[in-house]
Amino acid sequence: MTISIKQITLHHLQMKLKHPFTTSFGTVENKDFYIIEMDDGEGHQGYGESVAFTAPWYTEETFKTNGHMMRDFLIPLLLNNPIEHPDDVSKLFKSVKRNNMAKASLEGAVWDLYAKQEGMSLAKALGGTKLEVEAGIAIGMQPTIEQLLKKMETSIEQGYKRVKLKIKPGQDIEVLKEVRSHYPDLPIMVDGNSAYTLEDMAHLKELDAFQLLMIEQPLAHDDIVDHAKLQSVINTPICLDESIHSLEDAKKAIELGSCKVINIKPGRVGGLTVAKQIHDYCVAKGVAVWCGGMLEAGVGRAQNIALSSLAGFEFPGDNAGSANYWEKDIIKPEVIAEKGIIKVQTSPGIGYVIDQEALVKFKIGEEIFS
Numbered sequence: 001m002t003i004s005i006k007q008i009t010l011h012h013l014q015m016k017l018k019h020p021f022t023t024s025f026g027t028v029e030n031k032d033f034y035i036i037e038m039d040d041g042e043g044h045q046g047y048g049e050s051v052a053f054t055a056p057w058y059t060e061e062t063f064k065t066n067g068h069m070m071r072d073f074l075i076p077l078l079l080n081n082p083i084e085h086p087d088d089v090s091k092l093f094k095s096v097k098r099n100n101m102a103k104a105s106l107e108g109a110v111w112d113l114y115a116k117q118e119g120m121s122l123a124k125a126l127g128g129t130k131l132e133v134e135a136g137i138a139i140g141m142q143p144t145i146e147q148l149l150k151k152m153e154t155s156i157e158q159g160y161k162r163v164k165l166k167i168k169p170g171q172d173i174e175v176l177k178e179v180r181s182h183y184p185d186l187p188i189m190v191d192g193n194s195a196y197t198l199e200d201m202a203h204l205k206e207l208d209a210f211q212l213l214m215i216e217q218p219l220a221h222d223d224i225v226d227h228a229k230l231q232s233v234i235n236t237p238i239c240l241d242e243s244i245h246s247l248e249d250a251k252k253a254i255e256l257g258s259c260k261v262i263n264i265k266p267g268r269v270g271g272l273t274v275a276k277q278i279h280d281y282c283v284a285k286g287v288a289v290w291c292g293g294m295l296e297a298g299v300g301r302a303q304n305i306a307l308s309s310l311a312g313f314e315f316p317g318d319n320a321g322s323a324n325y326w327e328k329d330i331i332k333p334e335v336i337a338e339k340g341i342i343k344v345q346t347s348p349g350i351g352y353v354i355d356q357e358a359l360v361k362f363k364i365g366e367e368i369f370s
């Protein structure tokens with residue numbers, strides 16, 4: 001049966017993060033993003049969220065390129081071609097190269113709409129089986145080690161199951177020595193966000209001393225060859241993030257031995273269908289996966305939780321509760337990580353309702369397509 005899409009609304013929202021988030025590239029303080037509302041004209045609304053930042057430091061996409069791609073290419077494709085299942089969306093969008101975050105924003109709304117039309121939860125529609133998922137927390141770089149330790153202490157008190165720290169040259173070994181002296185057994189991972197090169201090989205080998213769960217994307221954002229060389233000499237498992245944009249990328253990285261873990265972000269890979277395909281492939285190959293985050297508001301967060309309910313997501317994701325990011329989120333109820341556990345919603349679709357008051361409060365623009 002065709003999934004009817006009568007109208008698509010792009011709500012432009014602007015929200016300020018509770019705490020600025022600093023990586024090796026810079027600091028995010030505000031988020032501009034789209035909440036995509038897809039109406040079937042029969043009483044169902046599906047929601048998606050665009051996750052690109054305002055500047056292209058993580059990947060080439062930005063909030064503005066997301067708007068351009070959706071408005072001028074992807075929305076016309078969706079409105080003019082029948083779709084029978086959300087899996088058809090990624091096929092339909094193949095004529096547009098890359099721009100995965102723009103594609104994922106709309107595809108996420110189609111998945112939510114479809115699940116609501118079918119009267120099932122998004123988690124179930126995706127094939128998820130877990131009733132609850134473990135939450136991890138990503139802590140941005142802090143001005144001092146004392147501030148970092150304080151943040152870690154709070155996160156541990158809140159029950160988060162693992163902590164991810166951001167590192168870069170000059171802010172890695174010494175920081176980890178200090179951190180490990182306070183927390184010898186805590187599950188810790190680090191994220192380099194491409195701040196190193198193969199010239200740092202010996203330096204990165206020193207990280208093996210800290211029993212890290214993994215190191216995320218130490219080398220270039222578009223590399224899989226050097227990562228394979230690095231993985232052959234370090235014991236710490238390498239997790240690829242920025243380098244994986246498709247199932248093909250995942251296959252090649254695994255074949256080369258570039259990583260032992262993959263961070264799956266639906267936005268980075270073009271949506272939930274491809275995210276699920278990468279999950280299935282990695283499970284078959286014995287490669288670990290977990291669900292990354294993009295400092296999402298409620299809709300994107302809800303979709304990540306639904307995805308994380310698939311059996312192969314064995315590490316806790318970057319899916320802290322709403323209150324870690326926002327004074328007020330845009331969904332009801334907000335996402336709560338109780339003792340580091342998030343309950344997977346069972347009501348239809350994403351399982352959270354849009355807080356219309358919050359939507360209006362944070363909205364600075366709107367475009368309607370039908």
Ligand SMILES: O=C(O)CCC(=O)C1=CC=C[C@@H](O)[C@@H]1C(=O)O
Pocket residue numbers: 023058137138191193241292293294295296318319320
């Ligand atoms: O959403 C979260 O809590 C995790 C955020 C996070 O660690 C990242 C988001 C976006 C870009 C990066 O800096 C980083 C990552 O690389 O995973």
Ligand SMILES: [Mg+2]
Pocket residue numbers: 191193216217241242263
């Ligand atoms: Mg990362």
